[in-house]
Amino acid sequence: MAHNLLEGKRGIIFGALDENSIAWKVAERAKEEGAIFTLTNAPVALRKGDIFRLGEKTGAEVISADVTQVDDLENLLQESMKIMGGKIDFILHSVGMSPNVRKGLHYTELDYNYLQKTLDVSAISLHKVLQTAWNLDALNEWASVVALSYIAAQRTFSSYSDMAQAKAMLESIARSFGYHYGKRRKVRVNTVSQSPTITTAGQGVKGFNAFYTYANCMSPLGNASSDECAIYCISLFSDYSKMVTMQNLFHDGGYSSMGISDKLINDCFVCQGDCHEKKE
Numbered sequence: 001m002a003h004n005l006l007e008g009k010r011g012i013i014f015g016a017l018d019e020n021s022i023a024w025k026v027a028e029r030a031k032e033e034g035a036i037f038t039l040t041n042a043p044v045a046l047r048k049g050d051i052f053r054l055g056e057k058t059g060a061e062v063i064s065a066d067v068t069q070v071d072d073l074e075n076l077l078q079e080s081m082k083i084m085g086g087k088i089d090f091i092l093h094s095v096g097m098s099p100n101v102r103k104g105l106h107y108t109e110l111d112y113n114y115l116q117k118t119l120d121v122s123a124i125s126l127h128k129v130l131q132t133a134w135n136l137d138a139l140n141e142w143a144s145v146v147a148l149s150y151i152a153a154q155r156t157f158s159s160y161s162d163m164a165q166a167k168a169m170l171e172s173i174a175r176s177f178g179y180h181y182g183k184r185r186k187v188r189v190n191t192v193s194q195s196p197t198i199t200t201a202g203q204g205v206k207g208f209n210a211f212y213t214y215a216n217c218m219s220p221l222g223n224a225s226s227d228e229c230a231i232y233c234i235s236l237f238s239d240y241s242k243m244v245t246m247q248n249l250f251h252d253g254g255y256s257s258m259g260i261s262d263k264l265i266n267d268c269f270v271c272q273g274d275c276h277e278k279k280e
């Protein structure tokens with residue numbers, strides 16, 4: 001059910017690749033809540049083509065931008081303001097990619113050129129978006145910028161590899177830029193730390209099914225879906241969360257506060273914990 005939470009707001013949504021993308025769900029919800037916005041993704045994603053279907057469905061123009069290229073970002077922000085007739089009220093940064101993960105390189109054998117690419121695409125890009133917006137004075141007062149993160153920023157998930165460093169940096173950039181943009185324009189910058197979610201990026205991580213099921217069995221509310229993530233993002237773009245900034249907000253059904261759950265104890269260990277006793 002829609003509540004016109006974003007009526008009169010203009011946005012930019014990064015990262016809708018296909019129907020499973022979290023950004024795709026956010027775009028559908030933002031439309032339902034009365035926003036106008038542009039969609040953007042890397043040239044390779046535009047060649048895949050699905051994003052244009054989303055554009056038609058939501059009445060949004062699609063603008064190509066590699067999030068690591070400041071020229072592209074300048075063009076994106078300027079074009080978006082021209083198309084929508086004013087400054088921007090919300091931005092979703094839903095972008096992540098690690099060549100080390102893609103190539104299946106073990107964490108102890110990282111390629112450092114790939115590591116730089118991981119950090120540039122998945123973390124420094126948030127700084128580039130914010131700095132470009134700052135230089136163009138493209139954001140309205142009380143605008144809200146949300147980037148998607150994962151709890152591997154704080155804890156070790158063995159196969160998440162260098163994306164863990166990217167997420168830690170992403171959250172740090174949100175805090176640091178959140179201070180400066182808050183002082184200058186009352187702009188809010190937050191990260192949402194989302195449950196494992198079945199998407200192209202998610203499934204690229206080795207052992208994703210185990211991540212997903214483990215988190216689901218651990219969390220009292222179960223994993224948060226991409227639809228649920230979308231409505232949480234909408235609430236952060238809305239005026240109902242005006243004083244929330246510089247936060248990493250866990251959207252994970254309670255997972256981040258758990259140690260172990262009855263479900264895991266009773267159902268999920270083949271050994272029921274006995275393997276430890278046997279070893280001794």
Ligand SMILES: NC(=O)c1ccc[n+]([C@@H]2O[C@H](COP(=O)([O-])OP(=O)(O)OC[C@H]3O[C@@H](n4cnc5c(N)ncnc54)[C@H](O)[C@@H]3O)[C@@H](O)[C@H]2O)c1
Nearest residue numbers: 015017021022042045067095096148196197199200201202
């Ligand atoms: N899926 C999960 O389990 C999960 C959990 C927590 C956080 N996240 C985060 O959510 C965000 C969205 O991921 P998703 O799960 O919807 O997967 P997704 O694969 O649908 O989205 C990732 C997007 O990043 C875009 N991208 C990659 N390189 C780019 C570049 N150079 N320029 C512009 N765009 C680029 C891709 O084209 C794609 O649209 C990511 O930051 C991801 O790390 C995902």
